[in-house]
Amino acid sequence: MDAKKYATLASVVDETLAGRTGDARRLLSELVKTLDATGTDDLQYYIFASALSKRLESDQAAEINLYLRQFERTQISLFNLLAQHLPTVQMAGPMANEVLAGYIGGHDEVTLLDVGIGSGRQEVGLLYLLATQRRLPRKLNVIAIEPDAGSLLEAGESLAEAAQTLGVELEFHAVHKVVEELDETDWRLFGSFGAPLVVLGAFAVHHVRSTGGTSARDTLFRRLRALQPDAVVLCEPSSNHDSPSLRERFEASWHHFGLTFRIIDGLQIGGGEKSAMKMFFAREIEDILANAEESRCERHEPVDAWVRRLREAGFTPCTDFGMVAGPTAGPVRVAVCDGYLGLDYGDETLVAIVCATSGVPARAGRISPLLLEQVA
Missing domain, CATH: 3.40.50.150 (Vaccinia Virus protein VP39)
Known part of the structure; x- marks a missing residue:
């Protein structure tokens, strides 16, 4: 894990909770500029940044989605991979x-x-x-x-x-x-x-x-x-994704899905399949972090x-x-x-x-x- 990138994501969450959405959007934009858009090493950061950008209704969402689109497959094909x-x-x-x-x-x-x-x-x-x-x-x-x-x-x-x-x-x-x-x-x-x-x-x-x-x-x-x-x-x-605290859900989901992604990284399969498998969890992460409290479904x-x-x-x-x-x-x-x-x-x-x-x-x-x- 890149401690600096993670800290920036955490700061985006904190600024969002404090009601400083402009500062949160600025931090998110700065983070995306540091991510490697040519490879897959930063895929986890992109997935979490995408969820937060949707919560913030940030213009950054379009740029992130353009990166993530290369990994798109049907949800059923992703599940079959898993x-x-x-x-x-x-x-x-x-x-x-x-x-x-x-x-x-x-x-x-x-x-x-x-x-x-x-x-x-x-x-x-x-x-x-x-x-x-x-x-x-x-x-x-x-x-x-x-x-x-x-x-x-x-x-x-x-x-x-x-x-x-x-x-x-x-x-x-x-x-x-x-x-x-x-x-x-x-x-x-x-x-x-x-x-x-x-x-x-x-x-x-x-x-x-x-x-x-x-x-x-x-x-x-x-x-x-x-x-x-x-x-x-x-x-x-x-994992604790039922908490009403966005900060707690962010930390718990980063840890839980991060461990899952680590298992995926160790599998004896192609890099494209690994990235696709991680994308299966993008919808869950988005629900946990982006959706309003009354509409969230993934409450582990x-x-x-x-x-x-x-x-x-x-x-x-x-x-x-x-x-x-x-x-x-x-x-x-x-x-x-x-x-x-x-x-x-x-x-x-x-x-x-x-x-x-x-x-x-x-x-x-x-x-x-x-x-x-x-x-x-």
Whole structure:
């Protein structure tokens, strides 16, 4: 890290908070002049400068965007790069599925309440994992909460195809809402299933926003606890991007994404692909730093906060993940912690698979040898 460039970015934040937007724009302009527009070494500075320029509605945004445009690809192609090469993305879904399989596998009928199902890619993977373990349920009820109608439709179709292929009876209930819009009718539906219930929230619960001084996340977990699920499994980045303080969010996001970029820099892939992968996170960084408080979506929290929220809602964090030592994928290792599996770089968890139960914690699904081979 270039200490002088970072200090200038931090000063832009401080001047913005002090209401001296003219000085903030001037500092930003001076910083951009020092950045290397011919290479990629300063890409992280450009990405953060771009986010701040949009917050400031600065004329500098056009110049920065001209530089960043060379790395543009579709968001889905960027995600596919991450899923193929970045260990924290590559490992999270399969490991969460291994944990989920420990609670879903072996039942005659089971219900999966999915908070933010997206396109259903992970859930399809879960079905095929259970098939390889020969522990597929006869019937799977899926309650799919998802605000994007297209993704919800795709998830239903993908799961139906997989279930038909594998011989599983599937009952798919689409709930086209954000979590904050769930009403009593929805919760009565969720509680109407007599089968064992498991809850999944994969990179979705950090989007839940609180309003009116109440914690929507705590309310969500209390409502889930009332359903008495066998387990709740979350996949979440671990960083403090929920803070109302712009300065704190800037420092936390610089640190968190900086570590992620360092992992990307060490991958055995081409420079163009590395830059493209970093650009995937540009939208998240822009949301964290540029958007107004009431409209921000990327509200990540440290993993300890998620474990605390679940415990305070009446859940019991899982303490036995059935593994003595976790696998590694390049510089990323799996750390077995109280309530979660951490995908760690150095001594810091970047992404966590959190697991809690409604009672005395059962042993979670053992991480399979096949997964260890895939991520090694």
